[in-house]
Amino acid sequence: MRELVGRPYHEIRPRLGKDLSVRELVDAYLENIARLDGQVRAYLTVSADQARAQARELDDRLARGEPLPPLAGVPVAVKDNLCTRGVRTTCGSRILEPFVPPYDATAVQRLREAGAVLLGKTNLDEFAMGSSTENSGFFATRNPWRLDHVPGGSSGGSAAAVAAGEALAALGSDTGGSIRQPASLCGVVGLKPTYGRVSRYGLVAFASSLDQIGPLSLDVRDCALVLQAICGRDPHDSTSVDLPVPDFVASLEAGVRGVRVGVPAEFFGEGLQPEVRQAVLEAVRVLEGLGARVEEVALPTLEYALPTYYLIACAEASSNLARYDGVAYGYRSPRAHDLYTLYARTRAEGFGPEVKRRIMLGTFALSEGYYEGFYKKAQQVRTLVRRDFDRCFQTVDVLATPTSPVAGFRLGERTADPLQMYLADVYTIPVNLAGLPGISVPCGFVEGLPVGLQLVGRPFEEATVLRVAYAYEQATEWHRHRCPLLRA
Amino acid sequence: MDYETVIGLEIHVQLLTQSKMFCGCSTRFGAPPNTQTCPVCLGLPGSLPVINRRAVELGLRAALVLNCTVHPSSQFHRKNYYYPDLPKNYQISQYQYLEHPPLATDGYLDIEVDGQRRRVGIRRVHLEEDTGRLVHPAEGAVSWVDYNRSGVPLMEIVTYPDLRSPQEARAFLLKLRQVLQYAEVSTGRMEEGTLRCDANVSLRRPGEPLGTRTEVKNMNSIRSVERALAYEVARQREVLERGGAVVQETRHWDERRGITFASRSKEEAEDYRYFPEPDLVPVEVTPEWLEEVRRSLPELPDARRDRIMAQYGLGRYDAELLVQTRATADFFEAAVAAHPSPKSIANWMLGDLSAYLNEHNLEIDQLRVTPGQLAELVRLVEEGTISGRIAKDVLVEMLETGDSPRSIVDRRGWVQIADEGALRETVEAVIRDHPEPVRDVQAGKEKAIAFLVGQVMRRTQGRANPALVQRLLRERLGLPPQG
Structure with missing residues (x-):
């Protein structure tokens, strides 16, 4: 059944209920997890029994002649900061190690309703804080393309799982690039929808005004399929938007003739690996060759995006993570002997160093006397970043940039220097600040490591972003490459 | 300072x-x-x-x-x-x-x-x-x-x-x-x-x-x-x-x-x-x-007090007490709607009813008595069916049972005795049994007549019409009608 693994869903689907059962498809993926995950370490929890039960149920429905739901039998992995009813949800943190949610996140529930089969929960940087998955409270995930390299992060487990054929598609969350950057480093497609497009209900909050859930997949068509299933207004999330959801798959093939592609010069400056620059500019030329009109645009606030992001994200995180106190659920320090030590020791022992660093930064930024200078100022800069994008989108339809400044880095290479780690998201962060949709698609290789092209669109224009990404993908072969591990 | x-x-x-x-x-x-x-x-x-x-x-x-x-x-x-x-x-x-x-x-x-x-x-x-x-x-x-x-x-x-x-x-x-x-x-x-x-x-x-x-x-x-x-x-x-x-x-x-x-x-x-x-x-x-919210607001207490004073001719003090809670004011206006005697109804509410509420630590909407029943009680008194004295007992029973005043009066046989023939016999008996006070009255101590009225009331379990008893006694003892 090895041949099933690593092929996009739209190729598999026509066979379901004919020469292929959901059970066979799911088993093929579970076998591949058993074969490879010892090396890749993408999963924190594999829920094999539940997956097989769900597969059987779908096969029964197929046997009864029921219509195939849109994601029937898709073996999916879910980042472990999305609540899954009855399946442990740790956020990659010791402090939530024993936590089993009594409810499904809306996005997870919608995946299930669309017929997807949950294989398990993937590793991440603790509470999604990081760019390499090395901040996991449990273990580091490896890049399936080169096992001594990081898969990116924080959705590194989800990206690695898709790249290694350990899941056909996955859900990640993206606060500052946590879907797109690992997608880029692992050579898969990853999309962050517009803020408000996908309900955050059940996504364990890192930074509430920036977090979005999105798909990771082998190609753009699968990405559109998964996005279709999870989008739309949810009464449980006040920030989810009540806008019609277009048919993303239907508009994929509209082409890019006449589409205006903006190239912001600031995204091609210092710090960008030359080979990455070359690959991305080559990708822009491909789009031009397909009939797109390319022009240079300016995003001068780029240089302020990173500090702005770290103030806002840390401030919100310091409050969001206050609830992990050992009182009602999760880890509780056995060394606590009164209320103060219950809080202090539980949190000292339960959180890792990066989480503590951000809680302290955020607490400081919100403190009396500093609020105006830090948090409020950051909100004002955020408005300027948004305006920069608005201005660009008056003349172009999408922006094309690198997803990550480098093709990848080794495990341990950046762990000693948080600032170096933060720079991994320098091109993705502004997109979160402005709440825009962004996708990363494979556009080349550097020394066996994939390179990603980032395409960014206007608010709620995921369809345009997907259409341009699809046109590019169809004109190139990058998305057909599979990592050596999977081919072996 | x-x-x-x-x-x-x-x-x-x-x-x-x-x-x-x-x-x-x-x-x-x-x-x-x-x-x-x-x-x-x-x-x-x-x-x-x-x-x-x-x-x-x-x-x-x-x-x-x-x-x-x-x-x-x-x-x-x-x-x-x-x-x-x-x-x-x-x-x-x-x-x-x-x-x-x-x-x-x-x-x-x-x-x-x-x-x-x-x-x-x-x-x-x-x-x-x-x-x-x-x-x-x-x-x-x-x-x-x-x-x-x-x-x-x-x-x-x-x-x-x-x-x-x-x-x-x-x-x-x-x-x-x-x-x-x-x-x-x-x-x-x-x-x-x-x-x-x-x-x-x-x-x-x-x-x-x-x-x-x-x-x-x-x-x-x-x-x-x-x-x-x-x-x-x-x-x-x-x-x-x-x-x-x-x-x-x-x-x-x-x-x-x-x-x-x-x-x-x-x-x-x-x-x-x-x-x-x-x-x-x-x-x-x-x-x-x-x-929409503004339109759905009820009349507020100050405005309601002023309206109740004007509409029913009540004093400010009584009106203020009646609008203390919305339920009290609603009770009052519902009772008045059933029987238009606002002053009597207010007196009952601010007197016996209010005392009962305080004693039992109740709110007016927890009562078993309805505004219509209180109105009926007032009407029974005004029509002379029961005496004001009996009405107090009727109210106590209304509060305890939730029964209507009419059914209580009937059950208890508390209808006022307004039959002169029946009362004359009792008056004779009282005069016969209390020669001392009778002499006092005849000697000009008119106050002693109250004792004799009380005796008649007692023998009729309070059901006699006190004004009628008074008149019959005075006639019998040869006193001029009360001025």
Whole structure:
């Protein structure tokens, strides 16, 4: 059944209920997890029994002649900061190690309703804080393309799982690039929808005004399929938007003739690996060759995006993570002997160093006397970043940039220097600040490591972003490459 | 030189909603611990709040009856602090912060103390969520948390420091409770915790800037607010007269000992690190919505009192008592509608009925007697079917059984004896059996006739028409008819 693994869903689907059962498809993926995950370490929890039960149920429905739901039998992995009813949800943190949610996140529930089969929960940087998955409270995930390299992060487990054929598609969350950057480093497609497009209900909050859930997949068509299933207004999330959801798959093939592609010069400056620059500019030329009109645009606030992001994200995180106190659920320090030590020791022992660093930064930024200078100022800069994008989108339809400044880095290479780690998201962060949709698609290789092209669109224009990404993908072969591990 | 007392109040009111502020859990009081909870009010990872529209509507009702300016857009904030009754370790509240206003600001409520009308400014009205409740069992070194109350909608009302005496504070709370009850915003019962009040109090020389204030907490009735403030004013006065300085601190009222005492002061002021709640969108109040709420408000107590005085010819004092609660005023007007004798009905309500309510600690809407039944009772008296004296007994039985006055009168055979023939026999018997008083009467001591009337009433179990008895006795003993 090895041949099933690593092929996009739209190729598999026509066979379901004919020469292929959901059970066979799911088993093929579970076998591949058993074969490879010892090396890749993408999963924190594999829920094999539940997956097989769900597969059987779908096969029964197929046997009864029921219509195939849109994601029937898709073996999916879910980042472990999305609540899954009855399946442990740790956020990659010791402090939530024993936590089993009594409810499904809306996005997870919608995946299930669309017929997807949950294989398990993937590793991440603790509470999604990081760019390499090395901040996991449990273990580091490896890049399936080169096992001594990081898969990116924080959705590194989800990206690695898709790249290694350990899941056909996955859900990640993206606060500052946590879907797109690992997608880029692992050579898969990853999309962050517009803020408000996908309900955050059940996504364990890192930074509430920036977090979005999105798909990771082998190609753009699968990405559109998964996005279709999870989008739309949810009464449980006040920030989810009540806008019609277009048919993303239907508009994929509209082409890019006449589409205006903006190239912001600031995204091609210092710090960008030359080979990455070359690959991305080559990708822009491909789009031009397909009939797109390319022009240079300016995003001068780029240089302020990173500090702005770290103030806002840390401030919100310091409050969001206050609830992990050992009182009602999760880890509780056995060394606590009164209320103060219950809080202090539980949190000292339960959180890792990066989480503590951000809680302290955020607490400081919100403190009396500093609020105006830090948090409020950051909100004002955020408005300027948004305006920069608005201005660009008056003349172009999408922006094309690198997803990550480098093709990848080794495990341990950046762990000693948080600032170096933060720079991994320098091109993705502004997109979160402005709440825009962004996708990363494979556009080349550097020394066996994939390179990603980032395409960014206007608010709620995921369809345009997907259409341009699809046109590019169809004109190139990058998305057909599979990592050596999977081919072996 | 004397001191001027300056008091400002912070009042928390539990809103009369079916469900909690940010989730669908029930707000019913008294359920077994942690049975009215969900991921949202337990603060489970990943859960998100959604604003209860009904709670906002009740907030708007309160804002309107307190004459406030309602802001078209207001924002919720997070108040960050750690405590085990607060599952998220932040409270979602509408603290007024920077450019973000709360639901409503700058209103007033008029009160009357000793016949003097005073206008008390309302600084703001905002919405927030309640915390859970800690339970400390007598035995064992553990505490339990009950999250049933977690997320119950609260409204905070903050006054300007406009109150000048503990009596004014009491009058304000009574008035506030009254208008909130009228507007069906809250039951407003301090004893049940649906209205809680903290007070800021300071003294100053007239004309000088505000003195250092203390915050007094832990009062559980309007009376204890007045007592605590009186104590605190006297305490501060003594400190100042000794030449000392009032320390800014929080003081707890000890109801049993009748004193306030300083609670453990924190080493530094708490920093709540307020910031806008990113999980919620602003509360938008359109002019249409506000108008709809305004139209749905009932007649308020002052207006109703004035109308009742004019419409039914009652005095101000009686009218004021009748509009004390909306239920009382409704009862009165329903009874008058059934039988248009407003004065008699008011007398019964403010007399026997009110005494019964006080004695049994009941509210008027908990009575078994309906307004129609009270009206019937009044009619029976006015028609001469029963005496006023008997009517009191009928009412007692009505209150106990809920039966109609007519059926009680019939069952008991309490119909007034207005038959002269029947009464004459009793009159003869009384005259025969009491020769002494009869001689007294005939000797000119007219007062003694009251004794004889009483004897007749006694022999008829009070059913005789007293005026008729009086006339028959006077005729029989040869006295002129009473003038």
